[in-house]
Amino acid sequence: SLGWTGSAATEAEAVAAINCSGHGRAFLDGVLAGGGLPVCECNKCYYGSDCSQLLHDCPADVDSGDPMFLEAYWQQQAASSAVVISGWHRMSYSTDGKDYLSIELEKHIRILHQVVGNAVTDGKFIVFGSGSAQLINALVYALSPSNASSSPASVVASVPYYPFYKKQTNLFETRAYGWGGTTSSWANASVSSATNFIEFVTSPNNPDGLFKQPVLGSSAVIFDYAYYWPHYSPILDPADEDVMLFTNSKISGHAGSRFGWAVIKDEGVFERTANYLSLNTMGVSRDTHLRVLKLIKAMIAEKGGKGDIFEFGHRTLKARWSKLNELVSSSSRFSLQQHSARYCNYFRTIRDPSPAYAWLKCEWKEEDVCHEALRKGSIISRSGALFEADSRYTRLSLIKTQDDFDLLLKRMQPLVSHEEM
Numbered sequence: 001s002l003g004w005t006g007s008a009a010t011e012a013e014a015v016a017a018i019n020c021s022g023h024g025r026a027f028l029d030g031v032l033a034g035g036g037l038p039v040c041e042c043n044k045c046y047y048g049s050d051c052s053q054l055l056h057d058c059p060a061d062v063d064s065g066d067p068m069f070l071e072a073y074w075q076q077q078a079a080s081s082a083v084v085i086s087g088w089h090r091m092s093y094s095t096d097g098k099d100y101l102s103i104e105l106e107k108h109i110r111i112l113h114q115v116v117g118n119a120v121t122d123g124k125f126i127v128f129g130s131g132s133a134q135l136i137n138a139l140v141y142a143l144s145p146s147n148a149s150s151s152p153a154s155v156v157a158s159v160p161y162y163p164f165y166k167k168q169t170n171l172f173e174t175r176a177y178g179w180g181g182t183t184s185s186w187a188n189a190s191v192s193s194a195t196n197f198i199e200f201v202t203s204p205n206n207p208d209g210l211f212k213q214p215v216l217g218s219s220a221v222i223f224d225y226a227y228y229w230p231h232y233s234p235i236l237d238p239a240d241e242d243v244m245l246f247t248n249s250k251i252s253g254h255a256g257s258r259f260g261w262a263v264i265k266d267e268g269v270f271e272r273t274a275n276y277l278s279l280n281t282m283g284v285s286r287d288t289h290l291r292v293l294k295l296i297k298a299m300i301a302e303k304g305g306k307g308d309i310f311e312f313g314h315r316t317l318k319a320r321w322s323k324l325n326e327l328v329s330s331s332s333r334f335s336l337q338q339h340s341a342r343y344c345n346y347f348r349t350i351r352d353p354s355p356a357y358a359w360l361k362c363e364w365k366e367e368d369v370c371h372e373a374l375r376k377g378s379i380i381s382r383s384g385a386l387f388e389a390d391s392r393y394t395r396l397s398l399i400k401t402q403d404d405f406d407l408l409l410k411r412m413q414p415l416v417s418h419e420e421m
């Protein structure tokens, strides 16, 4: 018999057995329906107690980068990815590692980077964050001048950029740093050496999927490698920068677990970042440490095997890209960001990028606000204006559920069948 874990296992199995017709799932902590079992939580546009009904005039929602394309993978890896949390698991504020880190989890993060070959972590420090979202401002704080006498750091990014960089900097700004606009607005200005910049560089980029490099030769650059994983990108050389940001949301797909990390070379910057986390939340939930360790161990164990998550992710996104490319190239109405194939050190072959997002351009003259044109075609996308780019562009998330992607194609089909008036 299973002893004290028996009831936890029985509950988990019962909820996993609830049938939601493949268009939803039930959770242990879901709202209880009649009969005392949690309800099915349905994918967009599906409804009914078992999610089997499809709403006919429901828009395809490809707005958020919600990485649900990996849910199917973990349902296939049920045994290797489950963990039982005892009632007395890590109740203390303190952890076994310094600065609210867990020793085994930090070790396995380093192994994961080694196995994938996408980053150098030897001789560098690691800080955990509740999502890399929490580390965005922690790193800006850590890289800003600590004495009031120096001029504030100007936080900048190149268009199109992930909106959080500007939103968070504006919300949390102090006299030590503030949002300094886009790099292009500084390119021509006579930049005095006194202006110290903190430049965000996302590579591959959100939303356009392109590899990016720093533009201003800033003293401090935060490289956001959220998408530098084989699901989305050929793995060229291991990234080896002073400040690198990663998120598990886009690796295992567990955005809901809120776990990211920074890899930092300079000890002073590490200490300031760790101090921020200590004062902000005293680290990341230890329950999350346990779960993420289990997931990372499973991903490492399956490398190169039939359960390799990166093979699953790449295969899934490659298939989605080929269907989307086929649709878009059949008409002059839209165009997609062109990507070039590169040799991938992970798959040891030349491969196309399969970015998380499609950066779609509306080519017809009168459709200069692209996300509105798509909305009329019952597609919810994320406007290019949010990335400070031209409204002729809009972002399509390709990493949501298969239902979301299938509905996107269904809604795109009629749009590419018309010709310009």
Ligand SMILES: C=C(NCc1c(COP(=O)(O)O)cnc(C)c1O)C(=O)O
Binding pocket: 063, 064, 065, 066, 130, 131, 132, 133, 134, 162, 202, 206, 224, 226, 246, 247, 248, 249, 255, 258, 259, 260
């Ligand atoms: C979910 C989305 N972005 C997450 C993201 C994040 C935040 O992810 P976290 O789940 O907070 O770790 C950080 N950096 C970049 C470049 C990102 O794209 C999105 O753009 O829809």
